[in-house]
Amino acid sequence: MPSVATSPLAPRYSRPAGDIVAARRASGIAWARVEDGFHVANRDGVFLGYLDREADGTWLVFDGRSTRVGRGAGLREAMDVLIIHHQRAEQAA
Template sequence: MTIAEHPAGRLYVPGAVSATDPVAPTAGIVPRAVTWSKVDTGFHVASKAGEYVGSVDTTPDGHFVAFDATSAPIGRYADLSEAKTAVLSWKPERARMRDRHVGRIVHPIAASAGLVAGVTAAFGALLTVFPA
C-alpha cells in the first residue's frame, strides 16, 4: 500500500482490539497522555482523551507511514517507534508558522543578550588584570 492508496476511510472505533503502546519520549518532546491502539493489522491509531491524534500504517515493504490528525501524510519511517514519535511531535502548519515568527523575534534578542554578556565578561576580565 502506498501513501496515495492509504484507506483514509479507516476510523478509530472505541472498543476495538487495542493495546497501550507507549512511545519513549525523546529529547525535546514533552510526554503526553496518548493511547496507541492497534485497530487493524499494521494500522495503529493515536488518541488523547478520546480525540484522534494521528495514525501509523505499515507498507508492504515493511516501512511505516505516519499521518497527522487530518490524515495527511507526515513521512515514511523505517521504525514504528520513529513513526509514532513523528505523529506525537507533529504540529499543524499554523503552529509551525507561529514558531518561526517567534523565532525571528527572539533570535536577535538572544544574540544581543549574548553580546552584552560577552562584553561584560571581557570588561570584568580586564578589570581583574588591570585594577583601577
C-alpha cells in the same frame, strides 16, 4: 533506508534520543492497534492520527485529517514522528 530524520517526507527535527523517549512518555497519547500494520493515536478522546505499515515494512504517518506528515523505518520511529508533529503544532498555536 533513510532514517526519519533524513527522509524527505518526514518533518525535520533534531532531538537527542533521550528527549524523544521523554516526549513519548509525556505526550499522553494512547495508541491502539486496530489491525496488523495499522495503529491509531488519541489523546483525551481526540483523534490525533494513524500509522500505516507499507509492504516494505516502513510506516507512513498521517495526522488526524489524513494528511501525510512523515514516515518511519519502524513502528517506534513512526510514533515519534506523530508525537513530534503534534508537539510542534501545539507550540505554534
